[in-house]
Amino acid sequence: MKAMQLKGYGAADNYELVDIPVPEPADDEVLIKVALASAVYADVVMRTGGYPFKPPFPYVGGREVAGTIEKVGAKVEGLRPGMRVTADMQTGAYAEYAVAKHGKIMIVPNRASFDQAIVYHSNMLVAYLAYYTFGNLQPGESILVHAAAGGIGSVFTQIAKQRGTNMVIALASNDEKLDFCRKIGADYVVNVSTSNYADEVLRITNGKGVDVSFNSVTGPTLRTDLHAIRQRGKWLLNGFAAGIGTLEISAELMLKSFTIIPFSIYSVVDRPEFKQAYDFRNNWLATKELLSVTRTFRLEDVAEAHRWIESRRSFGKVVLIP
Known part of the structure; x- marks a missing residue:
């Protein structure tokens, strides 16, 4: 099968098109014929060596696919060849076939296309956990969403607006991104390239500030958020698209008395809240x-993606097509 393999950290052009054997699923795994593979910012961070998980080289990139089950392992129950699914894995998505653990599989409902289902596979889990589990956000609260046109930000916005009064x-x-945000329900949009968003x-x-900031960008935005969130508001932190930020423990920060909530999806993978997020996603x-x-590339054009x-x-959502 063809696959895009990475042999060392560095530029996007480090990916190489290779011909390798189709992987054989272990007893608890499923082999998927890939229709779409996600290309996300975490893949970029992993490619450059900044991601906590560092697989040994060479490896096939990518962490999420949509496709059709080709084969199931001996101990897999409830899944069979021919089923349409989405799945996530640590590596191996940028290929014609990929394997995933049984517990990482989502069956795609008949009403949804692969184009739609892959938007929600991982993004909805993070967005749900941010809104309900870690943030415990309530109807009527005002919410600032960083990178609102991104994969997680757009799904988070959908969740917030389906409560009706957020x-x-x-x-x-x-x-173009601002227009997209309007279409998915944002009440106000702010161009961070041309204005001070806190103002x-x-x-x-x-003059009050928002009740909640959901910040997946961090970096220098941490300082700006200080002025955008109301006193005793909530500060949800997940991600570092603008780099690792620092914030001094200052009198200004103490006066604000925020509830600061950094979180990771990996902190709840073995807890009931994760199952709740799965069920919420599937119902959605x-x-x-x-x-x-929103954008497709050929598999061999992963560097361009x-x-x-x-x-x-x-x-x-940006995807690759094998």
């Missing part, structure tokens, strides 16, 4: 309005 201020970096937030909230796919993939993501022009 007011969402979406941050994005260009007009805009204070204007929108009549079966009953709610669905977003679709990574450069597109790194350019900050990408929004929604």
Whole structure:
């Protein structure tokens, strides 16, 4: 099978098209014929050596697929060849076939296409955990969403708006992204490339600040968020798209008295909250309005896809087609 293999950290061009054997699923694994493979910012971070998980070289990149089950391991129950599924894995998605653990599989409902299902496979889990589990957000709260046009930010915005009375201020970096945020329900949009978003937030909230900031960008935005969140508000931190940020323990921070909530999906994978997130995602796919993939690349053009993501022009879900 053809696959995109990485042999060392560095630029996007380090990916190489190779011909390797189709993997054989272990007893608790499923072999999937890949229809779509996600290209996400975490893949970029892993490629450059900044991700906590560091697989040995060479390895096939990519962490998420949509496709059809080709073969199941001896101990796998409830799944069979021919089923349409999405799945996540540590590596191996950038290929014509991929293997995934049984517990990482989601069956795609009949009403959903692969283009739609892959948008929600991992993104919905993070967004649900941010909104319900870690944030315990409530109807009526005002929410600032960083990178609102991104994969997680867009799904988080959908969740917030389906509660009906949340007011969402979406941050994005260009007009195309802002239009996308409006389409998915954001009440206000702010272009972070042309304005100080804290000033805009204070204007929108009549000087009060938002109840909650969901920040997956961090980096220098940590300082700006100090001025955008109300006193005793909530600060949800997940991700570092703008780099690892630092924040001094200052009198200003103490006066704000935020509830600061850094979180990772990996902290709940063995807890009931993770099953709740799975069930919420599956119900959403079966009953709610669905977003679709926004940009596609050929598998062998993975370097171009990574450069597109790194350019900050990408929004929604970017995928590769084998």
